[in-house]
Amino acid sequence: MQLKDSQQLHMQGSGSMEEKHERASVILRDAFMKNGGFFIKTGQLIASLDVIVPAIYRKNFEMMCHDCKESSYEDVKYTIEHQLKMPIEKIFSQFEQKPVKSASIGQVHKAILKENNQPVAVKVMHKWLLEQSPGDVKLIKKFIDIGEYFFPEFQFQWFGEEVEKNLYQELDFQREVQNGEKARQNLKGVKGITIPKNFTQYCSRSIIVMEWLNGIPIMDIQQLKSSGLDLKKISTEISTAFNKMIHIDGFCHADPHQGNFLVRFNEKNETEVIILDHGLYVTLSEKTKVDYSRLWQGILTQDPILMKKAATDLGVQEDQFQLLVSMVTSRKYSDVIDKELDMKKRLDSPSDVEHRQELSKFGVLYSQQICDILNKLNREMLLLFKTKEFLRTIDNKLGLPINSFQITVILTYIQFLQN
DSSP: OHHHHHHHHTTTOSSSSHHHHHHHHHHHHHHHHHOOHHHHHHHHHHHTTTTTHHHHHHHHHGGGTTOOOOOOEEEEEEHHHHHHSOOHHHHHEOOOOOOHHHHHSEEEEEETTTTOOOOOEEEEEOTHHHHHHHHHHHHHHHHHHHHHHHHHHHHOHHHHHHHHHHHHHHHHHHHHHHHHHHHHOOOOOOOEEEEOOOOOGGOOOSEEEEEEEEEEEETTTHHHHHTTHHHHHHHHHHHHHHIIIIIIEEEEEEEOOGGGEEEEOOOOOOOEEEEEOOOEEEEEEHHHHHHHHHHHEEEEEHHHHHHHHHHHTTTGGGGGHHHHHHHHHTTEEEEEEETSOOHHHHHHHSSHHHHHHHHHHHHHHHHHHHHHHHHHEEEEEHHHHHHHHHHHHHHHHHOSSSSSHHHHHHHHHHHHHHH
């Protein structure tokens, strides 16, 4: 995207704020898709930020969650042989040249290890990404500077800072291996959750070799039902795992989009969720973990005093706590404290079009105040917004089979007892 595109958008920006956002979102989407790589990752982040980002951006950027270009087999072969210092034929007896999945950071190939005939998934980083990313980060920051020049009331420096920090986490696959191992230990007591094991002798900064696990994509609801998998158990297992990661462990998978979950029957014929892609985790300080849990306790018990105290402890002003509650829950504050509604109706993400449109207008109306809050919040909180929205999307797709907020009540109470 060139500077003249931004100038043209500004000069021709007649019409309502919604119309301006429509034009801006299309220009940004096309530019991000053209540049690929890091820009795709940035677009995916934007698409996940409900309330924080106007709905039209999320709608137009959603395609970036699915459409990612592939690296050639030649580049994949070069990366493997260069990193592992041996011919690919000495490692794998079979290697499918066509990837089974391609994402913004890398792609996955199915293979068989030569040493033990073990089917494995081989995740290989796009060869050009390490070279291109530093320049991409600078360019994204320049876009933000340009945006703030034309629209000084909107402060998005927090976005550039977070994107840069998170990108460099994901560009180190050895960190991803470590994250996966730590999460497996943390979740070993949670029934119905599994994380693929890694073959660390074949892992490097740009390669992960892990066990191949078959499963049904979590968004394929028809196949889940026809296979006899229990949607209630799926929802319960995911909610329990992520509430534990956030409120107990303080170490949480921060990229739980729909492509990172598979579901299967395990060897005991029980419903089991496979969690993939452990490149991005958020580590909460003890204080942030406690304050965030208190905020949810206030929300769940409809206690404004507790909500306000937790919000100010997290870094926002007292007069902003209601807006923070709306950002965390994706509901209007008046819904959150409505005594006539039960917990599930108060806090479930609204699914009907009218309420979603109302929520989008709310985000546009308070966009300046939202940006102000995001600049003040503890940085660990930003990834939690994205994590919560991804999980809401999955729960809605599953048909909201359980009251997941009851699980949040239990885990935040356990966290309270521990402290």
